[in-house]
Structure formats: C-alpha cells, structure tokens
Amino acid sequence: MFHSKFARTGIAAAAAVSVLALAACGGSGGGDGDSDLISVGFSQLGAESGWRTANTESVKASLTEENGIALTFVDAQQKQENQIKALRDFIAQDVDVIAFSPVIETGWDEVLQEIKDAEIPVVLVDRTVDTTVEDPFATWIGADFRLEGEMAGEWVKENHPDAKIFELQGTLGSGAQVDRQEGFGAVVGAENIIGQATGNFTRAEGKTATEAALQAYPDLNLIFAHNDDMGLGAIEAIEAAGKVPGKDIILVTVDGVRDGLQALHDGKFNFVVECNPVFGDQIVELIKKVHAGEEVAKETIVVDQTFDQTITQETIDARLF
Numbered sequence: 001m002f003h004s005k006f007a008r009t010g011i012a013a014a015a016a017v018s019v020l021a022l023a024a025c026g027g028s029g030g031g032d033g034d035s036d037l038i039s040v041g042f043s044q045l046g047a048e049s050g051w052r053t054a055n056t057e058s059v060k061a062s063l064t065e066e067n068g069i070a071l072t073f074v075d076a077q078q079k080q081e082n083q084i085k086a087l088r089d090f091i092a093q094d095v096d097v098i099a100f101s102p103v104i105e106t107g108w109d110e111v112l113q114e115i116k117d118a119e120i121p122v123v124l125v126d127r128t129v130d131t132t133v134e135d136p137f138a139t140w141i142g143a144d145f146r147l148e149g150e151m152a153g154e155w156v157k158e159n160h161p162d163a164k165i166f167e168l169q170g171t172l173g174s175g176a177q178v179d180r181q182e183g184f185g186a187v188v189g190a191e192n193i194i195g196q197a198t199g200n201f202t203r204a205e206g207k208t209a210t211e212a213a214l215q216a217y218p219d220l221n222l223i224f225a226h227n228d229d230m231g232l233g234a235i236e237a238i239e240a241a242g243k244v245p246g247k248d249i250i251l252v253t254v255d256g257v258r259d260g261l262q263a264l265h266d267g268k269f270n271f272v273v274e275c276n277p278v279f280g281d282q283i284v285e286l287i288k289k290v291h292a293g294e295e296v297a298k299e300t301i302v303v304d305q306t307f308d309q310t311i312t313q314e315t316i317d318a319r320l321f
Ligand code: GZL
Pocket: 048, 049, 050, 051, 052, 126, 127, 142, 143, 176, 201, 226, 227, 228, 229, 254, 255, 275
C-alpha cells in the first residue's frame, strides 16, 4: 500500500533533501515571525464518526501552545472544497507547517503545488493522497488500511468461509475505503462479496445502505463495514428488519471506538479491527522535526490490534477512545 502510495505520488528520495533545503533557505514560512511558537494550519476532514471525533480530540490536546504550537484548526464537514479553501487560507497566513487529513485521495494536485511553491512543509495525517506533484509532503502518519482489510478478511475466511458478504464502504475514493476494500477482497475472494454500497463512514448512511441491501440481497448473512459507525447503523436496520445482528447477520468492522467495542461485547458485532486515532503526540513531534529541517521517516504507521467477543467490559472502560 505504501509503495503504491509513494509510487503514485512520485515521491523521490530527494524528499529529505527538500526538507533540509527548506530549513536552509529559511523557507519554512514565517507564521507571525516574532513568536517562538510553530504556526500550524490543520485541515480536519470532518466530524463524521467516533473515530474522527477521537482523532480531533487527540490533535487539539497535543497541538497546544504549551507544546510550542500555535494551531489554526478548520473542520471541512467532509467536503474537499472546504479543505482546499482552508489550505489556501493557510498559505495566505504563511503558516510554518500545514497538516491535513484528505477526505479523498485525488483532486489535490493544484493546491499541493501551491503549498510547495510557498515552501510550506506538509505533514499528511491519517488519510492518503494520490497526486502527480513531486515530493508533495514531508511525512505521513496513519494506519495501514490494507492490512486492516486483510485482518478483517482473515477472520471471515477462518470463521465464516461460506458467508454471503455485503460490504459497507467508507467514503468512496478515500484511502481508507480503497485500501480496506482491496485488502479484504484479496483475502475473502471478490466472488464471495455479493454486494457493496457506501455509507460514507456515517451511522445514518450506514443504516440507509443496509436497509437497501437487506431488500436487494435477502440471503446476505455477513456485513463487512469499513468503520464502526456504519456497522452501528447496520445494527439498527437489521433489528428493524426483525433479524438478530451478530447471529442472523455477522458484523465485522474497523475502528474499535467505544460504541463499537460495546456492540462487540453485547454480541451485536462479531469482530473489530482497531484503527487507533490517538496519535496527536506523534504529530507534534513530526511537526517539530519537519520545522527544524530534520530528516523524518517518510511514513509512521500507527499500530492496530483486533478484538473478538471475548472482550471484557474492563478492557472497554480502560480505553482512551
Ligand atoms: C481511518 C479513518 C477513517 C475511520 C473512519 O484512519 O480515516 O475515517 O476508519 C473515519 O471512522 O471516518
């Protein structure tokens, strides 16, 4: 996944050099100049899910003045045009560093080139980009979405090899949707997936998509949802149809937010692949290194784990999100 991502974005080994060059020519943007805080423009894609809410909380708790950051945080309500506007505003404000989580992978070429021309380094957060711009960002931090799909697929292959699978896709064209779908399909076999529809990573749209799926595919008996929120919406639709989630219809999801793990503990989900949103502290460290012109790893993988119905209430209660 990362090879294809880097290949897609044409990132050359020169990335490290370009970051050092930025520092050398003082091209790291001026921010307000006289402040010793690092001015950071952060474009968050939205507030669509429990995962995003936890991620935003982690970002805001870490990118603070006490940690040396002057943060401008903008929520895009899941609209790419809002993110692009925010990124252009950050250029106009001449921030020191730009960080953003792209709602979908494509459509960023123009603004990424404008950011590069303004010599403002980019820290890419969570979602991935597919761009022709050379060396578009200094570093990316997030989860291995393809592996998450593969882990979900391995559990299905092991425990429900003959399942008739319906796939609730995340936001179409987002890195999380593309790669989870690829990883899952590669393991279970595309021929075992009888239908797919997007629920846009939200509970409401996951419910609507599942209502339609239950009508269209009466024999479906397993749903792979690209996130917990769509899975929770699916539970509502399944129960409204007079069926028992976790029994009549097996539910496999990704994220591991509290509501999802509670559904797992209550027997309504069957398997959850974690996608940890709490990495604001790591983002701060990357921002400081990039701003200082230090070489940083091109990617930082946030480690995940998996959960099944043996999960305890104590484990759920002790979690950060
Ligand atoms: C994954 C993140 C996804 C979550 C969803 O890192 O991009 O977006 O899985 C969220 O809950 O909407």
